[in-house]
Amino acid sequence: xxxxxxxxxxxxxxxxxxxxEIESVEVRNxxxxxxxxxxxxxxxxxxxxxxxxxxxxxxxxxxxxLSNGMPxxxxxxxxxxxxxxxxxxxxxxxxLGAIDIMVRRNAFGRQIDSFESQLEIEGLNSPFPAxxxxxxxxxxxxxxxxxxxxxEDQIVLCCNETTLVASFHPELSDDVRIHxxxxxxxx
Ligand code: GLN
Numbered sequence: 001x002x003x004x005x006x007x008x009x010x011x012x013x014x015x016x017x018x019x020x021e022i023e024s025v026e027v028r029n030x031x032x033x034x035x036x037x038x039x040x041x042x043x044x045x046x047x048x049x050x051x052x053x054x055x056x057x058x059x060x061x062x063x064x065x066l067s068n069g070m071p072x073x074x075x076x077x078x079x080x081x082x083x084x085x086x087x088x089x090x091x092x093x094x095x096l097g098a099i100d101i102m103v104r105r106n107a108f109g110r111q112i113d114s115f116e117s118q119l120e121i122e123g124l125n126s127p128f129p130a131x132x133x134x135x136x137x138x139x140x141x142x143x144x145x146x147x148x149x150x151x152e153d154q155i156v157l158c159c160n161e162t163t164l165v166a167s168f169h170p171e172l173s174d175d176v177r178i179h180x181x182x183x184x185x186x187x
Contacts, residue, residue, distance in 0.1 A: 002036030008044015041078030071186035100142030108135035
């Protein structure tokens, strides 16, 4: 499994994959991207990750893999990068459009920057400890999007056939169930 390792919390995802005994590849260039059959895009700073995708000549090959149906999992900044449209982004920040959602950056808790919530998730039989850090809001989602969890009517976990996105950080909890969900999606 590939983990985009340009910026942000990629090491935490690698740690979870290790727990699941899944081999991980740090993706920083198109050669390493070619070698993986699924990719995780971590949280961090979506503007920085977007810029680094350009400067590492990764945007085009990644876009191609995504349109060929490579499974992808984005958390927080990763969700922003995989969305169709970004509100409050940088003007030159173009998302990859892997899932039909419009997101607003840093909008989740304007007053509180980060918080933890016990989240009811479709398909899991007990709540998941979800950690939110300057999280994006999903402002709207298209019909192809399946909603897996919400907080106060806001979508915080959703997917389509090949893309899973979370506005929180499953890689920072000691709970591997959402990664397991992605791994079985990627099979
Ligand atoms: N606010 C960040 C962004 O816009 C995302 C925060 C995160 O990934 N924890 O990219």
